[in-house]
């Protein structure tokens with residue numbers, strides 16, 4: 086009941102071009118069913134094992150997004166069904182995703198995670214690393230992956246100016262490479278914004294938000 090209401094409230098605030106990833110990590114399958122019955126079809130999880138268990142139990146018209154940090158040795162557990170991997174930050178990981186996607190006869194869409202926050206702990210590439218990755222000759226050979234956008238997380242702070250500036254930085258990096266188009270690279274998705282900062286993210290160009298606690302309650 087509450088989940089459907091929360092979803093409706095958030096959807097009301099989202100512009101047409103912004104897609105909503107309902108972040109269901111740690112939540113029981115019953116909660117995902119409730120969101121599903123309210124029309125939600127994109128779910129985000131941060132652990133591959135947990136995502137695979139939920140995928141097995143839920144309808145197959147759900148799109149599953151991996152939003153957490155991905156370990157190479159676990160890619161094989163999601164390669165047959167994952168729809169979008171948000172947190173890719175190395176060529177080595179792309180190589181593994183490409184290899185496992187090929188085994189499943191699929192092309193897997195990926196977002197590159199860009200480090201925009203001040204915190205040291207957050208994963209992701211800086212702009213220089215990002216550019217050298219997309220120019221790497223090895224990337225061109227990967228026919229079973231497609232980089233379709235960027236993802237970033239702002240600093241965990243209540244200072245909305247800091248958050249806005251970090252999102253602006255990411256939007257600039259995104260815009261700078263919009264013209265760079267190859268068979269497996271074309272930026273269309275800018276995944277930024279969570280429960281606490283999605284309004285700021287949308288104001289600064291996000292077209293995909295990842296919202297958990299505002300839909301499902303605190304974890």
Ligand SMILES: *Cc1c(COP(=O)(O)O)cnc(C)c1O
Nearest residue numbers: 108131152279280295296297298
């Ligand atoms: C958990 C998580 C979210 C959702 O966070 P909420 O604050 O619950 O909305 C979004 N993105 C990533 C990468 C996450 O790990």
